[in-house]
Amino acid sequence: MALDFIDIDGIRRLDALLERCTTLTVTTHTHPDGDALGSASAFVCYLRECRKKDAVGVLCDSPAATVRPIIPDGLPFLFHDTDPQACLDRIAASDLVILLDGNGFSRTEGLQSAFEASPAPKVLIDHHLNPERERFEVVFSTPDISSASELLYYVLLELPDIGGDARRLPAPAARALLTGMTTDTNNFANSVYPSTFRMASDLLAAGVDRDAVLADLYNRYRENRVRVMGYLQYEGMHITPEGLAYMVATRDILDRFEVEDGETEGLVNVPLSIERVKMSILLKQDRDHFRVSIRSKKGWSAQQCATRWFHGGGHENASGGKLFWPDDIAGPAEAAAYLEKVSKECLR
Ligand SMILES: [Mn+2]
Structure with missing residues (x-):
């Protein structure tokens, strides 16, 4: 059963957009942290593997080396600081834009004007205060949640192909979601809700290796x-x-x-x-x-x-x-x- 922060009409409209669109761009905030990269990676991975879409992550700057490995190997991502023209071309060619872990395109710095100029419909999935609702066709926004990764997890569960079963998520997406939530809660220290433990429990049962997630996040610094x-x-x-x-x-x-x-x-x-x-x-x-x-x-x-x-x-x-x-x-x-x-x- 859907949690009360999930708007079922929004799910229907999101599903219809995903069905209709072919060239999808997923983005997130500047200086991307673990939640930004975890949620963006998970969605790109889901769109490609489960929906067979041409989905690409387009970020305004390259991730720091400490969080770069959160993006699974082989998943297509472009960065505006290293590949500006490719990012702008991709945005111009997209028929759907999804923003995760940011309350508006002002959080995408050098790509803000390109996103705002794009006539494609836009989707927002975020947990910050004051979302720029008027720019988006579909908005999932709740501040009473651990992370964008958690919110995306519950959105994905409601989509018909996942149908409430976390085991149907591609393994790299499941791992990226657990990783994003873990970083935003500072490993379950803050902004933790009953739904957060439920998500963690579901993902562990679905096979995500939490020990490996923690080792990658916290035991590989210089x-x-x-x-x-x-x-x-x-x-x-x-x-x-x-x-x-x-x-x-x-x-x-x-x-x-x-x-x-x-x-x-x-x-x-x-x-x-x-x-x-x-x-x-x-x-x-x-x-x-x-x-x-x-x-x-x-x-x-x-x-x-x-x-x-x-x-x-x-x-x-x-x-x-x-x-x-x-x-x-x-x-x-x-x-x-x-x-x-x-x-x-x-x-x-
Ligand atoms: Mn976040």
Whole structure:
């Protein structure tokens, strides 16, 4: 039986679109994380293997090496940073576009205008707040779920060819879904619902090897990741009197430890283990801005902090954004003073 967040009329309309369309493009948000890649891979895999469609993943940037292996070998994906013309041609040729794990095409950066210009019908499957509903023919959007991967899992179960039986999912799709959900819940630590355990249980029963999923996700990092995380916790973590823990990964530190994209993933969660910390913010220096990750304990809103102070958003207790210079702060050296101000305002 369908869960109450699954709109059966939406399933019917999705199924009709999938039946009618031939050239499908699946996309997700910029700097794709495990949930973005897991859900996008699973859907491309399902469309190709179960529906025999020409389905391709088209992403605005290449995944970090830490999460790249989530895309199963041989599944066709294009990346705008390395193959811009192929991405634009593919979008122009598509008669259906599906966005996963992002609330609108503004989350696809360099591909935003191409997606918005495309006359093809669009489908949204996402778990962030404030979906851009008016751009999509079919919308599955619920924030009360662990991940886009979980939402996609329950959508797929309702489609006639899967018919509620997880064993009918192609094995690489089943594994990608479990992987995506595992990363977005931080291995069942947050945003876990009864439906999340049910999904995990179904997928394990269907043959997904969870030990292998965990080993691939968490036991294959480079040594420097552990060293830079130790360094930032020891030398770089500040805790304000209000209970904001913040760390600033400057260009200097990132270069010194030769940190690659994705290698500080998870670090922002660590300070929440301290009793007096209510919220944790990690700043990572980019060209003219810091990338901002925010996590909060129950009762404190990472989402409001991201929206009000960092041009961002996301989920109640896990959000992200950006901090620009010279618009928000005079330069990178002013970041700490800005965070002290944020602390006083957000954690009053
Ligand atoms: Mn997600």
